[in-house]
Amino acid sequence: MRPILLSGHERALTQVKYSRDGDIIFSVSKDHVICAWFSINGERLGTYHGHQGALWTVDVDPSTTLLASGGADNTIRLWEVKTGRLLKTWDFPTAIKRVEFSPDGRRLLGVTEKRMGYLGTIVVFDIILEVDADQTNEPSLRIECTESKATVAGFSYVGKYIIAGHEDGTVSQYDAKTAEQYLNLTVHEPDIPITDLQWSADRTYFITASKDKTAKLVSAVDLEVLKTYVTDTPLNSAAITPVKDFVILGGGQAAMDVTTTSARQGKFEARFYHKIFEEEIGRVRGHFGPLNYVAVHPEGTGYCSGGEDGYVRVHHFDKAYFDFLYEVEREQAKI
Amino acid sequence: MAPSYDNLDAEEELDDIEIDYSDLRDAYEVRLEEGLDAFVVIDGLPIVNEEQKEKLIKFLLRKLNSVGKVKEDGVFMPLGDNGKSEGFAFVEFAAAEQAAAAVKQLHGTPLDKRHTIAVNKLTDIDRYGREGRIDDHYEPPYIEPFQEKEHLRSWLGDPSARDQFCMYRGDKVGVFWNEKEDPPEPAVDRDHWTDLFIQWSPLGTYLTSLHKQGVQLWGGKSWSRQSRFAHPGVRLVDFSPNEMFITTWSPEPIQVNENHPVLSLEEDGKNYIIWDVATCKPLRSFVTLDTPGPTTDEHGNPIRKKLQWPAFKWSADDKYVARMTQGQSISVYELPKMNLLDKASIKIEGVMDFEWAPASPRREGNRNYEQIFCYWTPELGSNPAKVGLMSIPSKEIIRTRNLFNVSDAKLHWQSDAKFVCVKVDRHSKSKKSLATNLEIFRVEEKGVPVEVVDSIKDTVINFSWEPKGDRFVLITTPEIPANTAVPPKTSVAFFCPEKAKGNAVGNFKHIRTIDKKNSNSIYWGPKGRFVVVATIQNQSSFDLDFWDLDFEGERDEKDKDLTANLQLMGSGEHYGITDVEWDPTGRYLITSSSWWKHQMENGYHLYDFRGTLLREEHIEGFKQIAWRKRPPTLLSKDQQKDVRKKLRDYSKEFEAEDLAKKNTATRAVVEHRRRLLEEWNAWRQRVMEDLEDEGVDPEDLRGPQDGKEGEEPEEGQVVEEIVEEIIKETEEVVG
Known part of the structure; x- marks a missing residue:
C-alpha cells in the first residue's frame, strides 16, 4: 500500500473530499487554493482560485457538477467543477467552518463561526443543480446556535435531519425543513470540542471525532452512542469505511505544540479501528504533522489524509486489507 | 478511603464535645518556666552516715560531671533524724539542658550490685509524684487484647506463584498481579496513597509511602497500615537488609516541640532518623554531614552537592x-x-x-x-x-x-x-x-x-557482577572529545573465569566485546545467567539486548576454556525508556518510561527473560512501577535440587494450566465479539425496517444514482497512461 504523496499545497491541509465516484479528490488548505486531483494516480486536475483567506472546508455535489467551499474570507463560493469557474459567492459576517451538500445535492449547508458579536449559525441554501442557473441569494433556513457554536454539521439520510457537533462536546439534531431542534445530547467529554462528523454510506449513522481523544459512532435517528473508539491523542477527524467494517481516525498533538516534540511523540498516524469490536487494527504512519482530515473513497477502495504538514497522502488498499476478517466475521460470512 | 496522613482514621466519626480530653491535657499541658529545671533528684542511693556522705558525694560528682557541670555545693543530701541519709539527693546543674542530659543518660545506671540510681527532674517529681497524683490502689495496666494480625507474606501463597508489582500513575497507586500478556489483575488501587513515591521493603513485606508528615508502611492482604514513622518533610527512606530498621532523611532539619508524641527534643535539628520497624520508635538521629570541599564555585555561586545516599550503610x-x-x-x-x-x-x-x-x-x-x-x-x-x-x-x-x-x-x-x-x-x-x-x-x-x-583500554562507565555468580559485564567508552553534542559510542564487554580444577574459580578472562553500542546500563537477572544491557535516559536510542551466558547450543571453539557460552537471545526497543527492573524470580523484565523524567509515551513494557515483548501499556501520568521483592526461599538445598530435577513434570502441569486459561480467555473474547456482531446486525436491521416504515426507499439512501434515469451504465472508460522510466543511462564518447 504505497501511498501517493500530493504536494501541491503550501500550507496546512484543512479538508479533503472524494467525489461521489471516487475518481477525484478535492483538497483545501490554508493557502487559499482548492486543488482537484485524480485519485488513481495523484495527478493534479486543476485549481480553483478566488478565495482571499485560508480555506476551511470543501464539498462536491453527488453529480460532481458543483463544488462548494468556505473559508476565513467569510464567503461560501460555488464553483463549476469542470472548468474552475466561480459561479456564486455568498458573503457572511464571520468565517465559514464547514459546507456540505445534502444527499440529493439540492441543498447546501454552511456552518458560520461565532465571532465579533455574531452567533454561530447553520445556514441552508437551496441549490439548482445546473451550472448556468441563477442561484438564490438568501438562505432557506437559518439555525442560530445560542448555547454553544456548531463546529461541524451535515445532512442525515434523505436529508431528513441536520446533525451538528458543537464546541461543548454535544451533538444536536434539527429538522432539516423547519430548523426545529429535536435533540441535544452530550456525546463527548463536556466542553471539549467536536472536530469532525462524517457519515456512513447510507447516512443513518455517523462518526464524531473530538479533542477528548475519542471518536464515537452515533445513530442519526436518536443520537444514541453505538460505539466508542478510545485513542491516546486528540483527534481531528474520523471516517467510516464502506465494504469493510472499519473506521479511520486521524489526529495528533495540537499543531502549536508540534515543533517542540518529536514526530514519534506527535502520534501523527492514521489509526484503523474495527467499527463493531472497537479494537485497534493498525496504524499508517507517514505524516510529520497532525492529520487534519481523513476521507474514504466512496467505494471503500482507498483513503486519503490531509495533514498539517501540507501534504495529502492517498492510499489504495491492498488485497490483504479486504481479506482481513475476524474469526467471528468469517463465521458470519459463511452462513 | 484516601489514606493520606491527615484523615487516616476517618471512619471513626467523633463528636468533639463528647471527648474526654483530660488525659491529654494532663500529658501535654504546657508547663511554665518554674526556675527549677536545672534541678534533678537522685534516688536509690545507699544509706550513709555523716562521715560516708562526703565520699558518696565525691563519687556521685564524678558521674554527674560527665554529663554537665554541677554547681558549686550543688549536691544536697539531707540527713534524717537518725543521722543517716534518706537514700536520695538533690543536685543543681548549671543549666537546664544539663539536667535533662543527666536524666537521659544517668537514669537507671547501677552504682554497685545492690544500688541503681534513679535520676528525675525535680519538676517532674512535683508533677507526677505530688499528692493525689498517685492512686493508692494499684491498678494493673490495661493490656490490649491480642489481635490476630494479617499474614504479611500472604502474597507468596499465590497458587500460580505470580508476582506482584506496584504502579504509581497520576494520583493513584495500585498493586497488581502480573498476568503476562493479559491486563494485570488489580490487588488494590487507591487514590493519593503517597505524596512522593513508593518503595518496597527489601523482602517485599511492606509497601512504603512517603508523606509530608512521615513514612508509612502498608502490608497484609487488606493493605492496612502496619506502622508509621513521623518524620516531617521526609524525602528519602532506606531499609536495613532484613527489614528490621529503617532510615529516613529530610533535607530540612526536623523541628520538634516538646509535646511531640513520638519525637523527643533529641531529634530536634536532625536530618536522619534511624527507626526500629517493630516498635516504630526512633533509635537515634543524626544531622547531614557536608562533604568537604569548597561550598561555592569560582564565581561565588553555591555548588549543589550530591547527596550520598544511603549515607548510613547497613551490614x-x-x-x-x-x-x-x-x-x-x-x-x-x-x-x-x-x-x-x-x-x-x-x-x-x-x-x-x-x-x-x-x-x-x-x-x-x-x-x-x-x-x-x-x-x-x-x-x-x-x-x-x-x-x-x-x-x-x-x-x-x-x-x-x-x-x-x-x-x-x-x-x-x-x-x-x-x-x-x-x-x-x-x-x-x-x-x-x-x-x-x-x-x-x-x-x-x-x-x-x-x-x-x-587489559581495558578505555574508561569503564558501568560494571556489574552476576548475582550469585562469578561473571561480570562492563561498559566502556573512549575518551570524550571536547565540544561534541553526541555522546560517544560505548562498548559492552563480558568477562568470566577460566575453567579450573575442582571448585576453584579460575582467572577472569575476557569473553567478547560488542562495539559501537549506545548502552549505558547493565541489569542482571536476579538469579544470574541472563543479563540485559540497555540504553536508558537517552534522547536518541532506546535499545535493550537480552544475553544468555549459559547458552545451551553450539559453543565457539575459542570459548572452550571459559565458564560461559555467550549468546544474544533477543533485542528490543522501548521509546523514552527511563527504568528497567527484573521481577524477583528472573522470569520477567519491566521497562518503563516515567513521567518524572519526560512526558513522552509514558508507560511500561513487559518482556520475558528471552526478550519477547509480552505486553505494552501507555498510561497517562505514569510515574513508577516496582516489582514486589521476595524473601529468600525456605527450601533447603536438597529440596531445591529436587524441584529442579522434577521441573519437567511440574512445567507440564503449569503449561496445561496456562493453556486452559488461554482457551477460556480466547473463548470469552470470541463470544464477546460474536455478541457485538449480532447486536450490530440486529441494530442495522431495525434501522432499515424503521426507515421503511417511514416510507424511505433504501435505494434512495445513497443519493441519486448514476444511470437511474434509465441510461445504460457506461462501459468503464479506459485511460491509457504512459509512464517513462529511465533504467540506465550511459554516455559514450564517439570518436
Missing part, C-alpha cells in the same frame, strides 16, 4: 550501620542500641568511600562471625592510594592494597561477598588520559589474593 545481618565522614573516619553503630562501636569512630585518613559486604562472608581459616567492609583512600602526599578490607567488630584490617595514579575508584561487591571488584580509574603520568583497571579481591580464598584485569 548484611542488620547488626551494624555505618556512616563515613569523608576524608576522616567511618562511624560504626551497633544495633539495636545504636551505640558507637567501641565508643569511637574508626579513623581512616582520607577515606573516600566504603561498602559493606552484601552477605556474611565465609573466609578461609576464619570461623569467627564477622562482617566486612571495603574502603579506599586516595593518594595523600607521598603515600599511595589504598584499598582496604576491614572486619567488624574486631576492626582487623584483613587486606590492603596500594594503588598508584588513581583518579577515582568504585567498589563493587559480588552478591555472595565472594569477590569485591575495585574499579580504578587511573590517569597517565601526564594526567591527560584515563584508563580503568579492575582489582578483584577474592575474599573467600586464603590470604585474599588480588587479581588485576588491566
Whole structure:
C-alpha cells in the first residue's frame, strides 16, 4: 500500500473530499487554493482560485457538477467543477467552518463561526443543480446556535435531519425543513470540542471525532452512542469505511505544540479501528504533522489524509486489507 | 478511603464535645518556666552516715560531671533524724539542658550490685509524684487484647506463584498481579496513597509511602497500615537488609516541640532518623554531614552537592550501620542500641568511600562471625592510594592494597561477598588520559589474593557482577572529545573465569566485546545467567539486548576454556525508556518510561527473560512501577535440587494450566465479539425496517444514482497512461 504523496499545497491541509465516484479528490488548505486531483494516480486536475483567506472546508455535489467551499474570507463560493469557474459567492459576517451538500445535492449547508458579536449559525441554501442557473441569494433556513457554536454539521439520510457537533462536546439534531431542534445530547467529554462528523454510506449513522481523544459512532435517528473508539491523542477527524467494517481516525498533538516534540511523540498516524469490536487494527504512519482530515473513497477502495504538514497522502488498499476478517466475521460470512 | 496522613482514621466519626480530653491535657499541658529545671533528684542511693556522705558525694560528682557541670555545693543530701541519709539527693546543674542530659543518660545506671540510681527532674517529681497524683490502689495496666494480625507474606501463597508489582500513575497507586500478556489483575488501587513515591521493603513485606508528615508502611492482604514513622518533610527512606530498621532523611532539619508524641527534643535539628520497624520508635538521629570541599564555585555561586545516599550503610545481618565522614573516619553503630562501636569512630585518613559486604562472608581459616567492609583512600602526599578490607567488630584490617595514579575508584561487591571488584580509574603520568583497571579481591580464598584485569583500554562507565555468580559485564567508552553534542559510542564487554580444577574459580578472562553500542546500563537477572544491557535516559536510542551466558547450543571453539557460552537471545526497543527492573524470580523484565523524567509515551513494557515483548501499556501520568521483592526461599538445598530435577513434570502441569486459561480467555473474547456482531446486525436491521416504515426507499439512501434515469451504465472508460522510466543511462564518447 504505497501511498501517493500530493504536494501541491503550501500550507496546512484543512479538508479533503472524494467525489461521489471516487475518481477525484478535492483538497483545501490554508493557502487559499482548492486543488482537484485524480485519485488513481495523484495527478493534479486543476485549481480553483478566488478565495482571499485560508480555506476551511470543501464539498462536491453527488453529480460532481458543483463544488462548494468556505473559508476565513467569510464567503461560501460555488464553483463549476469542470472548468474552475466561480459561479456564486455568498458573503457572511464571520468565517465559514464547514459546507456540505445534502444527499440529493439540492441543498447546501454552511456552518458560520461565532465571532465579533455574531452567533454561530447553520445556514441552508437551496441549490439548482445546473451550472448556468441563477442561484438564490438568501438562505432557506437559518439555525442560530445560542448555547454553544456548531463546529461541524451535515445532512442525515434523505436529508431528513441536520446533525451538528458543537464546541461543548454535544451533538444536536434539527429538522432539516423547519430548523426545529429535536435533540441535544452530550456525546463527548463536556466542553471539549467536536472536530469532525462524517457519515456512513447510507447516512443513518455517523462518526464524531473530538479533542477528548475519542471518536464515537452515533445513530442519526436518536443520537444514541453505538460505539466508542478510545485513542491516546486528540483527534481531528474520523471516517467510516464502506465494504469493510472499519473506521479511520486521524489526529495528533495540537499543531502549536508540534515543533517542540518529536514526530514519534506527535502520534501523527492514521489509526484503523474495527467499527463493531472497537479494537485497534493498525496504524499508517507517514505524516510529520497532525492529520487534519481523513476521507474514504466512496467505494471503500482507498483513503486519503490531509495533514498539517501540507501534504495529502492517498492510499489504495491492498488485497490483504479486504481479506482481513475476524474469526467471528468469517463465521458470519459463511452462513 | 484516601489514606493520606491527615484523615487516616476517618471512619471513626467523633463528636468533639463528647471527648474526654483530660488525659491529654494532663500529658501535654504546657508547663511554665518554674526556675527549677536545672534541678534533678537522685534516688536509690545507699544509706550513709555523716562521715560516708562526703565520699558518696565525691563519687556521685564524678558521674554527674560527665554529663554537665554541677554547681558549686550543688549536691544536697539531707540527713534524717537518725543521722543517716534518706537514700536520695538533690543536685543543681548549671543549666537546664544539663539536667535533662543527666536524666537521659544517668537514669537507671547501677552504682554497685545492690544500688541503681534513679535520676528525675525535680519538676517532674512535683508533677507526677505530688499528692493525689498517685492512686493508692494499684491498678494493673490495661493490656490490649491480642489481635490476630494479617499474614504479611500472604502474597507468596499465590497458587500460580505470580508476582506482584506496584504502579504509581497520576494520583493513584495500585498493586497488581502480573498476568503476562493479559491486563494485570488489580490487588488494590487507591487514590493519593503517597505524596512522593513508593518503595518496597527489601523482602517485599511492606509497601512504603512517603508523606509530608512521615513514612508509612502498608502490608497484609487488606493493605492496612502496619506502622508509621513521623518524620516531617521526609524525602528519602532506606531499609536495613532484613527489614528490621529503617532510615529516613529530610533535607530540612526536623523541628520538634516538646509535646511531640513520638519525637523527643533529641531529634530536634536532625536530618536522619534511624527507626526500629517493630516498635516504630526512633533509635537515634543524626544531622547531614557536608562533604568537604569548597561550598561555592569560582564565581561565588553555591555548588549543589550530591547527596550520598544511603549515607548510613547497613551490614548484611542488620547488626551494624555505618556512616563515613569523608576524608576522616567511618562511624560504626551497633544495633539495636545504636551505640558507637567501641565508643569511637574508626579513623581512616582520607577515606573516600566504603561498602559493606552484601552477605556474611565465609573466609578461609576464619570461623569467627564477622562482617566486612571495603574502603579506599586516595593518594595523600607521598603515600599511595589504598584499598582496604576491614572486619567488624574486631576492626582487623584483613587486606590492603596500594594503588598508584588513581583518579577515582568504585567498589563493587559480588552478591555472595565472594569477590569485591575495585574499579580504578587511573590517569597517565601526564594526567591527560584515563584508563580503568579492575582489582578483584577474592575474599573467600586464603590470604585474599588480588587479581588485576588491566587489559581495558578505555574508561569503564558501568560494571556489574552476576548475582550469585562469578561473571561480570562492563561498559566502556573512549575518551570524550571536547565540544561534541553526541555522546560517544560505548562498548559492552563480558568477562568470566577460566575453567579450573575442582571448585576453584579460575582467572577472569575476557569473553567478547560488542562495539559501537549506545548502552549505558547493565541489569542482571536476579538469579544470574541472563543479563540485559540497555540504553536508558537517552534522547536518541532506546535499545535493550537480552544475553544468555549459559547458552545451551553450539559453543565457539575459542570459548572452550571459559565458564560461559555467550549468546544474544533477543533485542528490543522501548521509546523514552527511563527504568528497567527484573521481577524477583528472573522470569520477567519491566521497562518503563516515567513521567518524572519526560512526558513522552509514558508507560511500561513487559518482556520475558528471552526478550519477547509480552505486553505494552501507555498510561497517562505514569510515574513508577516496582516489582514486589521476595524473601529468600525456605527450601533447603536438597529440596531445591529436587524441584529442579522434577521441573519437567511440574512445567507440564503449569503449561496445561496456562493453556486452559488461554482457551477460556480466547473463548470469552470470541463470544464477546460474536455478541457485538449480532447486536450490530440486529441494530442495522431495525434501522432499515424503521426507515421503511417511514416510507424511505433504501435505494434512495445513497443519493441519486448514476444511470437511474434509465441510461445504460457506461462501459468503464479506459485511460491509457504512459509512464517513462529511465533504467540506465550511459554516455559514450564517439570518436
